[in-house]
Amino acid sequence: MRIGILGYGRFGRALGELLHEAGHAYRAWDPMSGVPAECRATDLPELAAASEALVLAVPIAAQAAALASLRPHLQPGQVVFDVGSVKAGPCALLDAQLGEEIPHTGTHPLFGPVSLARAERPLRVVLCPSVKHPAAADRVERLFRSLGCEVLRQSPEDHDRVMATTHALTFFVAKGLLAVGAGAELPFTPPSFHAIARTLESVREDAGHLFAALQNENPFAAGAREGLLEALSAIHQSLAEAAETGGGEQLSIPDLGTRSPVLQEARDHIDALDRELVALLARRTELGLRAGRAKAELGLPVHDPEREASQLQARRAWADAAGLDAQGVEEVFRAVLRASRSAQGR
Ligand SMILES: O=C(O)C(=O)C[C@]1(C(=O)O)C=C[C@@H](O)C=C1
Known part of the structure; x- marks a missing residue:
């Protein structure tokens, strides 16, 4: 399908790259930002x-004018969709238009x-069909599926x-957290903050018009x-009351039921962690494929022994620093690299 992207800001550009990776031809037009020749x-x-197909990839406030x-x-015979x-x-x-x-x-x-640059998966798209055009929704759904996306209506x-x-x-x-200084360079942060720190980063990196539109x-x-x-404010209020009365009942964490035995609990955590590792391996494979495509364009082979040697050296050092067995960690990464090469060869 030949795609036209109207609006080549950060999202339009990223979508163009995704289309290109999936083998779709696309053209873009944007009076403001530089579209490559x-x-x-x-x-x-x-x-x-x-x-x-035409993609309306302009800020929501500019959609009406762009569509007009x-x-x-x-x-x-064409199909138009927005990505707001x-x-x-x-x-x-x-x-209406x-x-x-x-x-x-x-x-x-x-x-x-x-998230595209970080090769996060799965890629999901919410599709809101127009009752006037059920077939258009099917065409756009097929297009997103061809990009590897899960589509939800x-x-x-x-x-x-x-x-x-x-x-x-x-x-x-x-x-709010950024406004109270939580996003500043801090000397240390507890693990409970790490997930939200990533969110602060994406909010900071997102285009300003997105916040207003959302x-x-x-x-x-x-x-x-x-x-x-x-x-x-109800939580704030009950904290203040508890501090005054010295009570803590209403703030206690809900009873999670009978404690699991230590072994069960450790195994549950291991399962959760391994699941994260598999998701990370999927992202890593995606990035390996991206590196592979870039090398193919330069006429370079899949296997790069020099790069692998320096990767293994760095990972041994990271293992040492973490108090792990460097040899064991190296073996893990040798297997990861083998899998990455074979994915590229597929
Ligand atoms: O960096 C590259 O050139 C890649 O193709 C990625 C990668 C890897 O998975 O890290 C895979 C194969 C190469 O031999 C080196 C590294």
């Missing part, structure tokens, strides 16, 4: 004429430039309701924020 359309009419300028160049993080408004806009004539659907890829409202209490609230909390364009976000603030 090899995939740049001359102008909007040319982009529209050259594409079977695209509309005169569209044909009924909220869906009620954008889906209504697509319906493209109507019965131009097939369209709303989508929200639950990944971005940062939802109504725009159901999508926005879930996003209000997850995406919008996460960004809201992260903004909060202001999602019809359920303000209610979710109020609910969170109420819940937090």
Whole structure:
């Protein structure tokens, strides 16, 4: 399928790379950011004429204007979809501007430039079909599946309701933490902070317009924020009361039932950890494939003994520093490298 990307910001560019990796031809047009010559359309009419599917990858606030300028160049055989993080408004806009004539659907890829660069998997996409165009939703679903994505169908409202209490609230909390200095260079941080530190990083790296769109364009976000603030002040209040009365009953952690025996508990943790290791190996394989493709373009072979020698040396040193058996860790990485090479050879 020939794809046209309208808007070549960070997401448009990352989507272009994903399309390219999956073997799709794409062109892009953006009056603001530099599109590389090899995939740049001359102008909007040319982009529209050259594409079977058009992706609206502009900030939500710019969607109406972008769609209005695209509309005169569209044909009924094409399909148009947006990739915005909220869906009620954008889906209504697509319906209003493209109507019965131009097939369209709303989508929200639950990944971005940062998670793509980190080769995080699975890639998930929420698809909000227009009742006017069921076949368009099927075409776009097939396109995302060809990129290795899992596709989940939802109504725009159901999508926005879930996003209000997850995406919008996460960004809201992260903004608050950044405002109180939790994102600053700190001399040390406890493990309980590590997961949220990653979130602070992505919030900091995300384009500024995303925060405003998540909060202001999602019809359920303000209610979710109020609910969170109420819940937090109730907790704050009960902490203050407990400090005054010396009591702690209402703050006690709920009883999790009978304690598991030590062995069971250790095994449960080991299982959880191994699951994370497998997910990490999947990401590592993906990155190996990416390195392989880059080397193929340079005419280099899969096996790079020099790079592997320096990798093994570094991993031995990391093992030493962690108090592990360096030889054992080296063997693990030899197996990882063998698997990576064989994945590239597939
Ligand atoms: O860095 C590369 O060139 C890769 O292809 C990745 C990788 C790896 O998995 O780390 C795999 C094979 C090479 O021999 C060296 C390293």
